[in-house]
Amino acid sequence: MREFIVEADGGSRGNPGPAGYGSVVIDAATGETLAEAAEYIGVATNNVAEYRGLVAGLRAAHELDPEARVHVRMDSKLVVEQMSGRWKIKHPDMKPLAAEAGAVFPVDRVTYEWIPRERNKRADSLANRAMDDGGAAASRSRARTTAEADVRAAGNVAAPSPGWAPPDMGAPATFVLLRHGETPLTPQKRFSGSGGTDPALSSVGEDQVARAAAALAARGTIQHILASPLTRTRQTAAAAADLLGLDVTIEEGLRETDFGAWEGLTFGEVRERYPDDLTAWLGDPEVPPTGGGESFAATATRIAATRDKLIAAYAGRTVLLVTHVTPIKTFVQLALGAPPEALFRMELSAASLSTVAYYADGNASVRLFNDTSHLR
Known part of the structure; x- marks a missing residue:
């Protein structure tokens, strides 16, 4: 069974404000970048953008191999803890996005890890590029x-x-x-x-x-x-x-x-x-x-x-x-x-x-x- 690493991030210039996300899919065995996704999503909060980045990364991984295992790394503690089931999801904007992310792969094939922002530079760069290009x-x-x-x-x-x-x-x-x-x-x-x-x-x-x-x-x-x-x-x-x-x-x-x-x-x-x-x-x-x-x-x-x-x-x-x-x-x-x-x-x-x-x-x-x- 293949294993992918998904690194995802999102940002909002104003929170809420012009927002975008970035995602990277990496081969866990070789470290090779297999796919990238980025999109300007209009006016949204940081948390919404982060969840949108997660969904996009999981979908990109699913397209590569729907049977794979996925390890998600994000610098959003909120998303990581909520998707890991340790924190409740109370905000109405987050619930459908979390459900969407949870439906891409079976729950037992996805794990989550919080990483410092400096270790999430690829996804962060893609998110900022999306905001620059689409939200100027x-x-x-x-x-x-x-x-x-x-x-x-x-x-x-x-x-x-x-x-x-x-x-x-x-x-x-x-x-x-x-x-x-x-x-x-x-x-x-x-x-x-x-x-x-x-x-x-x-x-x-x-x-x-x-x-x-x-x-x-x-x-x-x-x-x-x-x-x-x-x-x-x-x-x-x-x-x-x-x-x-x-x-x-x-x-x-x-x-x-x-x-x-x-x-x-x-x-x-x-x-x-x-x-x-x-x-x-x-x-x-x-x-x-x-x-x-x-x-x-x-x-x-x-x-x-x-x-x-x-x-x-x-x-x-x-x-x-x-x-x-x-x-x-x-x-x-x-x-x-x-x-x-x-x-x-x-x-x-x-x-x-x-x-x-x-x-x-x-x-x-x-x-x-x-x-x-x-x-x-």
């Missing part, structure tokens, strides 16, 4: 529309360079920013940073994050989850991870600002006890809170470094970042090129969702801010 016009059109909407949403703040990226920029790293759910301190509007009591979610917060997790699962676009090390963000990330079937990676750079001696106090209490320090803090991003806290400038430096590290690590992927008010506002402020005082002009609700996409040329696109529709 659609990519430009959609990206321009998105950029125009971003400018309107940001109060007509003009960017120094176009907010859309030509197709040769590749798929962006897309960060979905989820603020943690309520803690007992949240409705009281008390300072709650990295230097405080590290409160857990309240019962209200637990309900909020369950709703947020369900909304993210329904979208079906998240490929990785990273979280701040604090208790409330780890709890929020765990709720999403349970529904999405993903692991959570703790990222120290996503922690909240340290508010020093102001931790646990309301704004009014800080104004009463530390009036001069508060005035200086509000007027200068370099000034830290009383008692050795972290200034907004220091937070921005930390978030920028974290952002750059994650863009490099997750290029072309959609990543859920579970974090806090100040980091999320800082991501948005930096993406818009807005001044530091913009942080005081943003309202960010508990368990809200925001999205920023980053292209290879350094351009950023703010696509969503403070979305709480899943909480209604």
